[in-house]
Every structure is written in structure tokens, then in C-alpha cells.
Amino acid sequence: MLTTIGFDADDTLWQNETFFRLTQERFTRLLADHAEPDHLAERLEAAERRNLGHYGFGVKGFTLSMIETAIEVTEARVPAGVIAELIAAGREMLEHPIELLPQVRSTVTALAAEYRVVLITKGDLLDQERKLAQSGLGDLFDGVEIVSHKTPDAYRAIFARHGTGADQAMMVGNSLRSDVIPALEAGSWGVHVPHGLTWALEAAEPPLGHRRFHVLETLAGLPDLIGQITAPRNS
Numbered sequence: 001m002l003t004t005i006g007f008d009a010d011d012t013l014w015q016n017e018t019f020f021r022l023t024q025e026r027f028t029r030l031l032a033d034h035a036e037p038d039h040l041a042e043r044l045e046a047a048e049r050r051n052l053g054h055y056g057f058g059v060k061g062f063t064l065s066m067i068e069t070a071i072e073v074t075e076a077r078v079p080a081g082v083i084a085e086l087i088a089a090g091r092e093m094l095e096h097p098i099e100l101l102p103q104v105r106s107t108v109t110a111l112a113a114e115y116r117v118v119l120i121t122k123g124d125l126l127d128q129e130r131k132l133a134q135s136g137l138g139d140l141f142d143g144v145e146i147v148s149h150k151t152p153d154a155y156r157a158i159f160a161r162h163g164t165g166a167d168q169a170m171m172v173g174n175s176l177r178s179d180v181i182p183a184l185e186a187g188s189w190g191v192h193v194p195h196g197l198t199w200a201l202e203a204a205e206p207p208l209g210h211r212r213f214h215v216l217e218t219l220a221g222l223p224d225l226i227g228q229i230t231a232p233r234n235s
Contacts, residue, residue, distance in 0.1 A: 002230050004163030005111055006155070006183070007141075008173030009121035009128065011195040012219070013108070014135055015099040020062060021197060023089045027066050030082050035073040044069045045200055052201070056148055058124035063090030094127055098134040103220040108140050110223055118143040118162045120171065122150055122178065150178040155186035172222060177204040184210050189229065193219055 010016035024044065028037050035043070047065040055061030066086050070078045111117055119141045121128050128146045132138050143162040147154050159169040170189035173179025180190035181204055189212045207213050214225055 001164075001168050002115065002170060002189070002226065004116040004118060004159055004169040005226075006118045006120045006158065006169060006171040006188075007108065008171075008175065008179045009119055009131065010123070011174040011197070012101070012172065012179070012193060013104050013119075013137065014101060014131065017195065017197040017199055019093050019096055020199070023062075023066075023093055026089055027070075027086065030085055031070055031073060031078075034078075040069070040073060043073060047072075049201060056124070057122050058127055059090055059093045060124055060127075063087065063093075066090075094130075098131050100135060100137075101219065103218065105137065107219045107222055108137060111226070112140045112142075115226075116142045116163050118145060118158065120145045120147065120150070120155075120158060122147050150182050152182045152185040155183050155188060159186070159188065170226070172219070174198065175202040175204075176206055177202045180213065181207060184212055188212070189214070191216060191222065191225065193217075193222075 007013060024041070027044070028040055031040055044065060047069045048062065051061055051065050051068070055064055063086060066089075067083055070082060070086065108117060117140060119132065123146070125146055132144065138144070145158050155169075155171060156166045159166040163169050166183075166186040166188045170191060171179055171183035172191040172193060174193055174195040175198070176192055180192045184190040184207060190207075190210070192206065192213070192215045194215070206215070216222060216225060
């Protein structure tokens with residue numbers, strides 16, 4: 001029995017990682033005289049991992065990690081103009097218009113007519129609220145949860161609050177580490193909809209042997225998958 005469907009937001013409903021990659025390319029050009037691109041990327045990823053516990057997920061933490069990395073690779077000699085450009089780049093990311101992924105609106109609309117649908121995302125509160133408002137999808141969701149971390153306990157609590165429990169819920173998203181694996185551990189279905197770009201910190205091995213794990217090429221295939229899952233079996 002399925003009563004509740006949770007949707008991730010970034011790179012499941014709308015573009016997100018694309019803008020991080022473009023900003024990182026800008027960062028690489030700004031620091032080209034101080035570090036090779038591959039070395040700079042490694043230092044930035046290390047800073048992001050180190051800072052997650054302090055800044056959380058999102059643009060603000062990414063911007064602070066770029067600034068920290070710039071200071072490190074230049075041995076504290078980074079020009080003030082470069083710091084100003086990195087701050088401006090972060091602000092532009094926070095102001096970038098939302099770009100829905102293909103067939104998102106029609107898919108969520110169709111499923112919202114039959115199930116409880118909940119948006120479950122992590123990151124900066126103000127930024128996620130802004131993106132949801134701009135997306136035009138807000139009225140389709142029965143609930144919105146913006147969390148610090150997506151854990152099995154978080155999914156159990158959310159699906160108990162907005163539905164009939166994790167075992168009668170499904171989580172759909174582009175991240176195996178955050179959207180799929182912890183939802184499966186909570187007892188839900190986990191549906192992976194890969195995005196062309198995935199942040200290194202969200203990478204994980206797919207749980208191929210799990211009976212509630214499914215993979216879709218696009219979100220448009222979700223109604224058919226749910227139909228197969230919920231179809232009565234012949235006795």
C-alpha cells in the first residue's frame with residue numbers, strides 16, 4: 001500500500017548542480033595563476049567536506065568554502081577583488097531564476113490527485129523557500145520539509161507526520177546518498193532519478209539488491225512505476 005510520495009527538490013524538480021558547476025568554473029579562472037584546475041577542485045571539495053558541519057548544504061556554505069580555498073591556495077595573498085567576485089558569484093546563484101526539469105509539473109500534478117505529496121529538501125532555508133515559491137509548484141504539495149540532513153529517522157518522522165508511515169511511503173530523488181538509501185533504511189520505497197551532474201559528496205553505490213529500490217530515466221515514468229507497485233497481485 002502506498003499513500004505518500006516524497007520528492008527531493010534540487011536536481012529532481014529543478015536545475016541546481018549546473019549553477020554550482022558554472023560558478024566553480026568561474027572560481028577556477030579567478031585562481032588560475034595560483035593553482036592548477038584539478039588541484040583547486042580537490043582543495044575546494046576538501047573545504048566543502050570540512051565545512052558541512054558548520055555551514056550545512058547550499059550556496060552560502062559553497063561560497064564560504066570557495067573563499068577559504070582561495071585564501072589557502074594563495075597563502076593568504078588573494079586579492080580583495082577576487083574575494084569580491086566570489087561573493088558576487090554566490091549572490092548571483094541565490095538570485096538565479098528557477099528552471100524546472102522536463103515533465104515535472106505534469107507528473108507532480110497527476111500524482112497529487114491520488115496521493116499525499118511532500119517536498120523533502122535540505123539546504124539553506126531562505127534559498128529553498130525562494131526556489132519553491134518561484135517554481136510555481138508549492139500549491140501541489142501537502143507538506144514541505146526543509147531539513148539539515150536526510151536520515152532514516154528524518155524520513156520516518158516526516159512520513160509519520162504527513163502520511164501513514166514510512167512503510168507506506170516513497171521517496172524520489174536524484175541523490176542515492178540522501179534521497180534513496182536512507183529512505184530505504186527507513187522502510188520506504190526509494191526511486192532514483194539520476195541527474196546528468198551529481199555533486200561528489202552525494203555519490204554512493206546503488207542498493208541493487210533491495211526489493212524496494214527502483215531507477216527511472218526521467219520523472220515522467222513515475223506514475224507507471226507506481227501503478228506497477230500498487231497493482232493487485234493475482235492470488
